[in-house]
Amino acid sequence: MTLRSTTIEQVPAADWNRWVTQRRGVVLDVREPIEWQTTGVLPDSRLISLAELPAALDRLDRDTPILVVCRSGNRSQQAAEFLSRRGFRQVANLAGGLAALGAA
Numbered sequence: 001m002t003l004r005s006t007t008i009e010q011v012p013a014a015d016w017n018r019w020v021t022q023r024r025g026v027v028l029d030v031r032e033p034i035e036w037q038t039t040g041v042l043p044d045s046r047l048i049s050l051a052e053l054p055a056a057l058d059r060l061d062r063d064t065p066i067l068v069v070c071r072s073g074n075r076s077q078q079a080a081e082f083l084s085r086r087g088f089r090q091v092a093n094l095a096g097g098l099a100a101l102g103a104a
Contacts, residue, residue, distance in 0.1 A: 008091065010095040011092045013096055016042070016069075016094055019065075019092065024065070025066060026045075026046060026060075026064055027045035028046055028066050028079070029041065029045045029047045029048075030050040030079040031047070031049065031050075031069075031071060035071065039071070039098065045069065048060075050078060054082075065090040066080075066083060066091050067093075067094060068080045068093055069098060070097050070098070071097050071098055071099055073093060073094060
């Protein structure tokens with residue numbers, strides 16, 4: 001069983017757009033490319049799968065707020081914790097993932 005970190009902010013599905021807009025943040029989708037192509041995608045989101053994330057850190061700005069999303073919220077939680085441990089200043093998880101929005 002993976003324990004969830006209490007330091008990662010959990011953004012409710014209804015508030016994701018407000019969170020990104022108010023913070024001038026970005027949405028990082030950590031699903032696999034096939035999921036991206038076959039299911040819902042949030043506007044202006046960037047795709048970097050969880051498996052590719054360690055090698056793609058230079059494609060992200062450590063000072064820009066990042067809302068991490070996936071299908072159910074589990075991979076995005078892992079990714080958010082990973083980014084936070086690597087010095088990204090403001091990282092949050094979309095609670096319940098795209099499924100909570102009815103988009104997955």
